[in-house]
Amino acid sequence: MAQTITQKILARAANRKFVETGENVWLNVDILLTHDVCGPPTFDIFKEKFGSGAKVWDPEKIVVLPDHYIFTENEHAHRNIDLLRKFSKEQNLPNYYDVGTDRYKGVCHVALAEEGYNLPGTVLFGTDSHTCTSGAFGMFGTGIGNTDAAFILGTGKIWEKVPESMKFIFEGQMPDYLAAKDLILQILGDIGTDGATYRAMEFDGSAVYSLPMEERMTLTNMAIEAGGMNGIIAADNVTEAYVQERSGKPYEIFKSDPDADYHSIYRYRVEELEPVVAMPHSPDNRATVRSVQDTRITKSYIGSCTGGKLSDFVMAAGILKGKTVSVPTNIVPATVEVAQSLETELVEGQPIKKILEDAGCTIARPSCAACLGGPSDTFGRSEDNDLVVSTTNRNFPGRMGSKKAGVCLASPLTAAASAITGKLTDPREFLR
Amino acid sequence: MDSIIQGKAYVLGKNIDTDQIIPAEHLVYSLSDPEEVKLYGKYALSGVPIAEAGLPEGNRPFVENGKFESEYSIIIAGPNFGCGSSREHAPFSLQVAGAKAIVAESYARIFYRNCVDGGFVIPYETAEALNKTVMTGDELKIDIDNNTIENLTQETAYTLKPLGDVYNIVMSGGIFAYAKKENLMSS
Numbered sequence: 001m002a003q004t005i006t007q008k009i010l011a012r013a014a015n016r017k018f019v020e021t022g023e024n025v026w027l028n029v030d031i032l033l034t035h036d037v038c039g040p041p042t043f044d045i046f047k048e049k050f051g052s053g054a055k056v057w058d059p060e061k062i063v064v065l066p067d068h069y070i071f072t073e074n075e076h077a078h079r080n081i082d083l084l085r086k087f088s089k090e091q092n093l094p095n096y097y098d099v100g101t102d103r104y105k106g107v108c109h110v111a112l113a114e115e116g117y118n119l120p121g122t123v124l125f126g127t128d129s130h131t132c133t134s135g136a137f138g139m140f141g142t143g144i145g146n147t148d149a150a151f152i153l154g155t156g157k158i159w160e161k162v163p164e165s166m167k168f169i170f171e172g173q174m175p176d177y178l179a180a181k182d183l184i185l186q187i188l189g190d191i192g193t194d195g196a197t198y199r200a201m202e203f204d205g206s207a208v209y210s211l212p213m214e215e216r217m218t219l220t221n222m223a224i225e226a227g228g229m230n231g232i233i234a235a236d237n238v239t240e241a242y243v244q245e246r247s248g249k250p251y252e253i254f255k256s257d258p259d260a261d262y263h264s265i266y267r268y269r270v271e272e273l274e275p276v277v278a279m280p281h282s283p284d285n286r287a288t289v290r291s292v293q294d295t296r297i298t299k300s301y302i303g304s305c306t307g308g309k310l311s312d313f314v315m316a317a318g319i320l321k322g323k324t325v326s327v328p329t330n331i332v333p334a335t336v337e338v339a340q341s342l343e344t345e346l347v348e349g350q351p352i353k354k355i356l357e358d359a360g361c362t363i364a365r366p367s368c369a370a371c372l373g374g375p376s377d378t379f380g381r382s383e384d385n386d387l388v389v390s391t392t393n394r395n396f397p398g399r400m401g402s403k404k405a406g407v408c409l410a411s412p413l414t415a416a417a418s419a420i421t422g423k424l425t426d427p428r429e430f431l432r
Numbered sequence: 433m434d435s436i437i438q439g440k441a442y443v444l445g446k447n448i449d450t451d452q453i454i455p456a457e458h459l460v461y462s463l464s465d466p467e468e469v470k471l472y473g474k475y476a477l478s479g480v481p482i483a484e485a486g487l488p489e490g491n492r493p494f495v496e497n498g499k500f501e502s503e504y505s506i507i508i509a510g511p512n513f514g515c516g517s518s519r520e521h522a523p524f525s526l527q528v529a530g531a532k533a534i535v536a537e538s539y540a541r542i543f544y545r546n547c548v549d550g551g552f553v554i555p556y557e558t559a560e561a562l563n564k565t566v567m568t569g570d571e572l573k574i575d576i577d578n579n580t581i582e583n584l585t586q587e588t589a590y591t592l593k594p595l596g597d598v599y600n601i602v603m604s605g606g607i608f609a610y611a612k613k614e615n616l617m618s619s
């Protein structure tokens with residue numbers, strides 16, 4: 001029987017040859033990810049259910065990456081980090097990345113890739129909805145709640161419904177004014193925030209395979225914004241090169257059978273697409289940047305797991321070089337590695353960091369920062385009636401802080417161009 | 433688990449995401465300390481824009497200012513309830529505030545799983561958009577065994593979609609209770 005890549009990976013994790021869409025299967029989990037917001041309650045449930053002296057199923061397979069509320073005075077947030085530290089010590093977890101040490105990484109989904117945890121063919125569950133990001137590596141990654149995570153901590157197993165798949169094919173050569181963010185916002189506008197609920201979103205086509213890993217992660221990252229269970233891109237030589245550089249572990253490459261069944265198939269030619277934004281207050285509220293280009297903004301924000309990777313800042317720096325921003329522009333590298341690369345990577349002969357600083361941007365330390373609002377002293381938090389153009393992934397009411405503020409989701413190219421003019425601006429204006 | 437749930441309706445629109453259910457700034461409280469847990473009830477649904485809180489009129493907060501529990505126990509909503517983050521604090525805060533069931537047109541997957549596996553609230557689906565007819569404050573009665581919901585105020589009744597595969601987990605009170613019963617936790 002023909003299967004999609006998602007079915008094949010779930011079948012492997014269920015020790016089966018074949019799994020059918022719609023059936024509930026018990027899976028053996030390869031990696032469990034948690035962070036500072038959901039780790040402490042997960043550990044509480046684990047202890048309550050398995051006993052205070054219980055040991056986790058496999059310390060090597062648990063990755064704890066604090067990233068959400070890091071640089072804040074909020075004492076509850078500090079307590080959460082203490083709880084992670086305590087549990088990790090007690091359980092001898094080798095993959096804990098403590099705050100305030102040189103092991104600290106930053107945003108978990110980007111750090112997972114950098115640290116070599118993403119391996120084709122494997123199954124990852126995480127207490128964060130954007131765990132689907134890792135699907136860019138030809139693996140299954142999805143978000144779960146604390147109770148499910150506590151269950152995995154004790155047993156290494158979880159049930160999941162095998163999803164139907166939707167396929168999104170992008171053909172053609174990516175123009176320099178488009179980024180992966182434009183592709184995924186295009187899809188969201190087409191299918192809506194519940195257009196892929198309980199399904200796998202598979203990305204394919206020559207334009208997708210021309211993208212570097214970081215841009216592929218932007219596509220899979222926002223599968224959840226359409227309600228998707230997972231986003232997935234089959235591994236190719238770009239994936240293998242990235243993985244081999246960062247991990248010595250074995251992996252297995254799966255691909256969808258040519259005659260596999262799909263719920264639906266969408267085809268796009270990238271040359272026909274335009275830079276787009278998702279206007280407040282929903283990621284599917286798509287408009288071409290040109291159609292809203294007179295909209296005044298009060299801030300620009302470039303950061304998060306979906307928009308704070310090195311490739312995002314390379315794109316932003318290409319626009320901002322030699323220019324000055326006219327609204328406060330907040331830069332949040334996703335991880336320490338990204339932050340360091342800003343100093344060493346050059347765009348037109350200059351370090352990215354210098355380009356961004358010369359343009360008037362403020363660069364913060366790596367973490368989730370204002371992507372999800374956070375405590376009142378969080379860097380870049382929206383205030384009052386702010387209208388923020390942002391490379392993040394969500395713009396529901398109140399997402400970046402103020403309940404009265406609006407967020408326009410856009411590519412780093414558009415966020416940088418808009419920062420210069422103070423209005424939503426098509427990056428083509430600066431690329432000529 | 434009782435087979436009847438009766439209480440007042442609280443009506444919401446579509447795409448109620450987890451930031452509206454429990455805004456991110458409140459995720460820092462302990463989920464086990466009883467005093468701090470009460471805060472999750474206090475702030476349940478506090479992120480819903482006030483004009484859309486408690487339809488059709490709006491301006492009716494789920495939990496009144498200064499209180500920790502809601503007078504409403506059944507939430508009625510449109511499609512895609514619980515979209516957004518994976519925070520289990522969301523269904524938990526609804527439970528702490530006193531909600532027993534949600535009746536929506538559809539749910540985001542993680543929120544749905546959390547409701548069921550954590551045993552917080554029962555997530556029912558309906559084919560009809562009940563949030564167009566039910567009014568906040570209506571007295572509702574859900575019959576779990578017969579998959580029906582009655583609006584006692586308006587004297588109408590509707591069918592609920594069967595819980596299907598998750599019925600047994602719901603009736604056990606969550607995934608741990610279910611796994612124990614089925615001997616899945618021996619590994």
Ligand code: SF4
Pocket residue numbers: 067068107108109128130303304305306367368371372392393
């Ligand atoms: S950067 Fe934003 S979306 Fe990504 S994990 Fe952090 S809070 Fe979530």
